[in-house]
Amino acid sequence: MRFRRRQGLRLEGLIEAGLALAAFLAVAVTLGIAGTLLWEALPFFREIGVAPLFGTEWAPLFAAPRYGLLPLLSGTLVITAIALLVSVPVGTILAIYLSEYAPSRAREILKPALELLSAVPTVVYGYFALLFVTPLLRRFLPDLGAFNMLSAGLVMGLMIVPYVSSLAEDAMRSVPMALREASYAMGATRLETSVRVVVPAAFSGLVSAYVLAVSRAVGETMVVAIAAGMQPNLSLDPRDPAQTVTSYIVQVTLGDLPHGSIGYQTIFVAGLSLFFVTLAFNIGGHFLRRRYREAY
């Protein structure tokens, strides 16, 4: 009996160690990503340095290469801004509706329907942006190019709406009922209760939803690669085509890429900037989310 028990204990320990190892993989992968990006980008910094990155022209594969990241950043910025202009207001309004207005039966049907929007593969959204939304927009804006930032941004916004609305709704639903009841007891309408009681109480949760949405938009690839064209273009006009940090990586890796060449190194430089920007947003969003979870 004693023997069996000791064996059992050893098994328990082994299992716990195995499970811990699986969880440790998350840390290992994070370190693996950061390490690989740094390692592969390092030769670039050693050879070319950091200063050329602030130039206004991005043409790393030309005979006279230019390494200014600004055109890629402007493309990323404009498209992210358009996407957020769509997804933040629409996502927030939908979250308020689902959490404060909708009867529970309507919510049970509408929430899954919205979630289907986020299940559509991004390459399909890219097709939709290029071959449906752009032709549609061209009826109203005749000088719109076949590739443009506007349609990519709008479709990306649509894609992020369910993401924002579900995170924001989670935050609002975790606000205790007593706060709402107090507000209703004072004679407030649903809108007044939502805007003046629920939204302020869920504020850090809402901000975390927006922060995670930014990170999503910055890192989104396929919609941009398909619908926004692939020319680096220092322009803030949404009707222009542009290249983003992500679609540059796609363009380069689509071609034949010798390991260790300068083109190969530049995609890791691009990836490194992407990783650190999204890392900052993700960790910020994570802590904001935890704050509202612990508040009540």
Place this chain on the structure above:
Amino acid sequence: MSFESTLTVRVRRWRDRAFLALSLLCLALSLVALAALVGDLASNGLPRIDRAFLTSFPSRFASEAGLLAAWVGSLFVILVTAALAIPIGIAAGVYLEEYAPKNLWTNCLEVAMANLAGVPSIVFGLMALGLFVYRFGLGQSVLTAGLTLGLLVLPIVVVATRESLRAIPGYIREASFAVGGSKWQTIRHHVLPYSTGGILTGVIVAVSRALGETAPLVTVGALTFITFLPTSVMDPFTVLPIQMFNWVSRPQEDFHANAAAAGVLLLLLTLSLNGVALCLRYRSRKRVHW
């Protein structure tokens, strides 16, 4: 909005209704956009789908090109992905929820997990290119692709596992401990079986996400013109979304119809998988009353 007390009740009520109308409008717009997307793909793609389309290799001629290599490739890659993400994801979820003590170390694990869920998929592709393709010498193979997607969807499985474990009340565990069950016996015979529904939902969502993922596989170096089927995990590959990306990036309209047809298949797969997941979640929530 700031001085409600000075407004008449009628104005305040009207504002309330106006907001309701606005939110219904937003809802309708989102759903109409989804309908337009599905409708547009279906009207352009459905006529293209026939037996030959599913059993032909890619071709320079749009009308002869088919999806065979792509869907077989997708199947291979998904099998590798599932073999990695499901066991490790569930194990990590069980550890974080049932075993992990609250200390700095597990806090790091939590942050790393939250960050992984938000790292852009293309960055996973870059890591795979540097690490799997070159450093480990796995090449641009099915194995590389499957591992990449497996790591990418791992957080989905972990989060789903943790949420369904958290939903199981403490007294179930206490009852098992009270009759002498060890920690692992409790988890193995009670906690895990009762949370199967939630975990399965997460697994299905993860598989559907991996099926539609394009960017990391472009980075890893998936080919678009393959005229043979993979026979082992070390073979080069293409997958459905890559094939669709290739067709949609061509200027010829004929290829756009092919892209739409590939899109219809992709949508059919991902939406039906998500539908199954939703049903499962709904049912397991309805059926179990603790």
